[in-house]
Amino acid sequence: MRGGPCLAIDAMGGDGGPAIVIAGVARALSRNPALRFILFGDEAQLRAEVARHRGLGDGVTIVHAADVISGEDKPTQALRRAKTSSMGMAIAAVKAEEADAAISAGNTGALMAMAKVSLRTIPGIDRPALAALLPTLGTHDLVMLDLGANTECDARNxxxxxxxxxxxxxxxxxxxxxxxxxxxxxxxEMKGTETLRDAAAMLRAADHLPLRFDGFIEANGLGTGEADVIVSDGFTGNIALKTAEGTARFIGDLIRRAFTSSLRSKFGFLLSRPAIALLRSGLDPNTRNGAVFLGLTGTVVKSHGGTSAAGFANAIEVAAKLARGRITHRIADDLARIRESVAA
Structure with missing residues (x-):
């Protein structure tokens, strides 16, 4: 009997649709057979895709959804179809406690709007934030937030x-x-806006929380491994993220051009292939696929729209870890510590 987290999947979201999503589910299930899945989408398409993967049928339940949220749909349009769309039904499964987390590669704005309306924020949290993992030279990846959910933030946010x-x-x-x-x-300490300085003062005073505030960091320090968590407003964070992604693509293209410029370069590429493969893996966004909306009463993970099957499997792994770690309870416990400290 399976005892792992149950994950609700918007199987129609993303550029690749059900084929990529179901292949990702199959990969994730092969790594962790304890996982359970509820797939929401066009039943005929989903059953056909599930049949392509041997052994997958035992780990999934298929629920028919009549509607699909497209990349062009505005959040207000998506909200009107929350009860009938694969995206909305996956989130509803989390709200009804039928699933421990929801995952979608679909429209980010629509997913955020549906999640906020359906799940609401944890008491004590004003706004949810979008968090993702960035590669570093340290021993583990960096958690960065907010990455676009809130363009304007105050110190409390x-x-x-x-x-x-x-x-x-x-x-x-x-x-x-x-x-x-x-x-x-x-x-x-005196650099930046008043909002940043006020937020820094609040964090320095919060010595009762299970975190260590190390002050400010500049954007050129994102990949150094000097921090485990970097915080910003969504406007700044999104620009920093897109700049990092663009730089990674630029480096990859530059290396590719350099190794194809001459016969000698091509020979050098053959000798350097293991190192190039390691570099490509470090820069590949699919290896860290899975941004999460933090601050809601349920866990919702956003996959890249153009993800591969391997990338979607990684997003599933993020969702499963957060479900096992009871992320919403962790945040609520930390907020309770803050209230107790203020009362004292």
Whole structure:
């Protein structure tokens, strides 16, 4: 009998549709046979795809969904079809406690809107934040948030993001006190906006929380491994993320061009192939696929729309870890500590 987390899958989301999603589910299930899945989407398509993967039928339940949220749908349009769409039904399964987490590669804005309306925020959290993993030169990846859910934030929002990001890092990397830093234009205490300085003061005073605030960090320190969690408003965070992704693609294209420029370069590529493969793996977004909306009463994970099957399997792994680690309870416990400290 399976005893692992039950995950609700929007099987129609993403550029590759059911074929990529179901292949990702099959990969994840082969790695962890204890997982259970509820697949939401067009029943005929899903049964055909499930049949392509031997042994997958035992680990999944298929629920027919009449509607699909497209990439062009506005959040308001998506909300009107929450009860009939594969995306909305997957989130509803989390709300009804039929599933421990929901995963979708579909429209980000629609997913965020549906999740916020259906699940609501944890008491004590003003706004949910979008968190993702970034590669570093350290021993583990970096948790960064917010990455676009909130373009304008006050000091309290940034403080709450830090609490949520630290809880995420404790589960994912098994850290007792993750190192938290605020993204700023300098590391000096007087640098940046008043909002950033106020958030820093709040974090310095929160010595009762299971995190270590290490001050400010500049954008050129994202990949150094000097922090476990980096916090920013969604506007700044999204620009930093897109810049990092663009730089990674630029480096990859530059290396490819350099190794194909001459016969000698091509020979050098053959000798360097193992190192190039390691570099490509480090820069591949599929290896860290799976951003999470933190601060909601249920767990919702967003996969890249253009993910591969391997990438979707990684998003499933993120969701399963957060479900096992009871991320919403961790955040609620930390907020309770804050309230107790204020009362004292």
């Amino acid at each position: 940034l403080f709450e993001f830090a609490v949520m990001g630290a809880a995420y890092s404790r589960i994912l990397h098994e850290l007792d006190e993750p190192r938290v830093r605020l993204l700023n234009i300098g590391t000096e």
